[in-house]
Amino acid sequence: GEDVEQSLFLSVREGDSSVINCTYTDSSSTYLYWYKQEPGAGLQLLTYIFSNMDMKQDQRLTVLLNKKDKHLSLRIADTQTGDSAIYFCAESRGDYKLSFGAGTTVTVRA
């Protein structure tokens, strides 16, 4: 959606770190999410961050939130071929509905 923007493609070498960026426009966003979608599959919630946090780490995943710039990023350490997928940034506000970005297609090359 136009309220959430992401770059469309990212190519990364296996073993390197991937960084996927997202910007949003609504300062009243309360939660921000990262979802993963593999071909033909549903959306898998990877992680989420509350808007009063600036960082969250979960194993290979690190989420950074810059609320001033309305910028969210997802870093995947030691990227593997199984990480190839489309990654969606999403935000919810007081009305809880999710607004999604257009998705970033991550391709991991050997």
Next chain:
Amino acid sequence: GEEVAQTPKHLVRGEGQKAKLYCAPIKGHSYVFWYQQVLKNEFKFLISFQNENVFDETGMPKERFSAKCLPNSPCSLEIQATKLEDSAVYFCASSQSDRGGGYTFGSGTRLTVV
């Protein structure tokens, strides 16, 4: 169960026919959401329920789309007189609360209108 179950996985309908999609939310989740994902990965919110009550239907094209969540039955999304532009993947999600914490999505129903 711990997954949101959507059926069928694939549905093909001729233009003008009816389509009905089903969603069984995770047990204990009070909120159910329907989203439509069209070709360019764009997600569109359709409708949400709190138990069997409509919570927000601002995304529903009301002329042809309807949805229900009845007690002890899967939720359903019905499209009367399908059009070519209804071709999409329809995702259902459920949540314990109406905000925060993430929603669990089903694997979707791919509707193709020919």
